[in-house]
Amino acid sequence: MQTNNTAIIEVENLVKRFGTFTANDNLTFKVYAGEIFGFLGANGAGKTTTIRILSGLSKPTEGIVKVVGFDAMKQSESIKKNIGYMSQRFSLYDDLTVIENIRLFGGIYGLSNKEIRNRSDELVKDLGIENLRKRLVGDIPLGWKQKLAFSIAIIHRPKLIFLDEPTGGVDPLTRRQFWELIYRVAKQGTTVFVTTHYMDEAEYCDRICVLADGQIKALGEPSNLKHEYQVTSIDELFYRIVKGEDRV
Amino acid sequence: MRSFTSFVIKEFHHIFRDRKTLIVLFGIPVVQILIFGYVITNNFKDIGIAVMDQSNDIHSKGIQSKVFSSGYFIYKGAIRSEKEIESKFQRGDIRAVLVFPSKFTSDIEGSGSSEIQIITDASDPNLANTVVNYLSGIVRQYQVQKLGNGLQKSMMVVETRMLFNESLKGAYMFVPGTMALILLLICALLTSISVAREKELGTMEVLLVSPLRPAQIILGKVMPYVGLGFINAIVILLMGTLVFQLPISGSLILLMAELLLYIVLSLSLGIFISTMAPNQQVAMFISLFALMLPAVLLSGFIYPIENMPLVLQWLSYIIPPRWFIIIVKDIMLKGNGLEYIWDETLILTGMTVIFIIASIRKFKIRLEG
Structure with a gap:
């Protein structure tokens, strides 16, 4: 699904240290516009640190990081305006209604009232939840909540969206539907940067990057990587990399 | 701005x-003010007092009759020598002894000064303090009536905190205290919980x-509570003035400005707590135990600071409500301006x-x- 070769994320020799601990050890990779980029790694491998840097929450210690054309070192505010973010923890407010949540995030990202009205109509229609508009988010089923969170995270039509373990704790059917949503926005040209613990999901990505001990251990299309390591699934690939075994 | x-x-x-x-x-x-205003005030009556009158003259008798007609105190007999005092206290039927020195009246009219001693049973320090305050208030009233304002200082100088509360209303003490606590509760506790929840x-x-x-997030969190805190403070003030006839002798604007300062202080405390607390439970725990408890116990709201052990008195210096209560009392009851409370204001700032x-x-x- 890689539509063109414009890099939307450019990372060169990224190093992030906390005191003496090196969380990101010399990372170099690019993410191209329109692709679904899977970012894999065991807990503590440095994924979260990288996402925080890419989304402008934290500054790199060394290296060049450019996101949607802005320098993460100096222009984090501009980056923030142009990206979307959704985490495992839903990011919606349970004591606000569906429509109030939409209005809130639309407002935060500077949409006009008219834009918010149009997009929220579109959004609830797309998700088929017109009847839930005025319901508190806390009262709607988990699966819907998650799709809603995703739709709200892209309400301002960002060029790039970060999904940090978006499918944690939901059933397989919902996960499947969620990935259909991801595909749809990718098709519309939004770049998706996703971290996950489910290795079957990694197979859905255009390219994946496997992180261990703060370093990139593997990077490429899932099928190529499987071939390179002589494995049948990403699950197996991941296991071998994390165990520290080299490619065959 | 839109965000x-x-x-x-x-x-x-x-x-x-x-x-x-x-x-x-x-x-x-509302409930707190009503409880403190009515229940606690009304409990203060029929306090047993013994008298050791060594002069038995016009003024010593005059003061006594005023004390025992006030409705707060009951005469529990005369004491002849100091040895009797302790045993009388131990029996528990008196709370205080009023001691007049010999030649009381002639000293006052002659040299212009004399001393009355009030001995109280400090096993209940709170009550003891109230007794002292009430008694000195009555003595002062007597003095003003009989001897005129000019001699006011000459007769006796007692503890001065109730000095300006001449009608001896307990609610006066509780309105500033309740305000200090409620504002701390709303601003610090609720803000810290609200941030911790996110x-x-x-x-x-x-x-x-x-x-x-980040500054917008914090400001946005804080703003609604400034409003809530202010409304609440005004409700408390209105209750104090309308229900308990509490005066606001000083400048209303100054009072509002100090209120605002205290609210901002409480909010910054709340934000500070929330930067330490990873979740709502911890935020609540810190707010209640590190903030509310000392605020109730050490601010002078319920237990008079003068009666505390020295270490606790030192500790009370870092309790914001302590200073706020002084400020509010000064403005409302004494009608003092900023020149009297600038140091407290500076501490809060x-x-x-x-x-x-x-x-x-x-x-x-x-x-x-």
Whole structure:
């Protein structure tokens, strides 16, 4: 699904240290516009640190990081305006209604009232939840909540969206539907940067990057990587990399 | 600006959706003032007092008749020698002994001064303090009536805190204290919980990744509570003035400005707590035990600071309500201007600055991490 070769994320020799601990050890990779980029790694491998840097929450210690054309070192505010973010923890407010949540995030990202009205109509229609508009988010089923969170995270039509373990704790059917949503926005040209613990999901990505001990251990299309390591699934690939075994 | 407005609207939604908290918030001060104003004040009556009158003259008798006709005190007999005092206290039927020196009247009319000694049973320090305050108030009234204002200083100088509460109303003591506590409760406790909740639910992450700046997030969190705190303070003040005829002798504007300062201080404390607390439970725990408990016990609201052990007195210096209560009493009861309370005001301002700086530093570290 890689539509063109414009890099939307450019990372060169990224190093992030906390005191003496090196969380990101010399990372170099690019993410191209329109692709679904899977970012894999065991807990503590440095994924979260990288996402925080890419989304402008934290500054790199060394290296060049450019996101949607802005320098993460100096222009984090501009980056923030142009990206979307959704985490495992839903990011919606349970004591606000569906429509109030939409209005809130639309407002935060500077949409006009008219834009918010149009997009929220579109959004609830797309998700088929017109009847839930005025319901508190806390009262709607988990699966819907998650799709809603995703739709709200892209309400301002960002060029790039970060999904940090978006499918944690939901059933397989919902996960499947969620990935259909991801595909749809990718098709519309939004770049998706996703971290996950489910290795079957990694197979859905255009390219994946496997992180261990703060370093990139593997990077490429899932099928190529499987071939390179002589494995049948990403699950197996991941296991071998994390165990520290080299490619065959 | 638009992002900020959306954010503040959301904060109001949170607050108004949570009906139970709102009811508690506005219910507590009303109930508390009524309880303190009526129940506790009315309990103060028929306190047993013995008299050791060594002069038996016009003024010593005059003061006695005023004391025992006040309705607060009951005459429990005369004492002849100092040895009797202790055993009388131990029997528990008296709370205080009023001691007049010999030649009381002639000393006052001659040299212009004499001393009355009030000995109290300090096993209940609170009551003892109240007894002293009431008695000295009565003595002062007597003095003013009989001898005129000019001699006021010459007769006796007692503890001065109830001096300006001449009608001896207990509610006077409780209105500033309740205000100090409620504002601390709303501003510090609720703000810290509200910020901690965002952290706990993970929504803080989302806000930080958004174009909202950290300062806007904090300001947006704080603004609704400034409003709530102010409304609550005004309700308490209205109750004090309308129900208990509490005077506001000083400048209303100064009072409002000090209120605002105290609210901002409490909010910065709340924000500071929330930078330390990872979740709502911890935020609540810190607020209640590190903030509310000392505020109740050490602020002078319930237990007089003078009666505390020295270490606790030192500790009370760092309790914001202690200073706020002094300020409110000074403005409302004494009608004092800023020139009398500038040092207390300066202390509160200093505390505010310290907490704001500390919060910003902590917040930054967390962001960098």
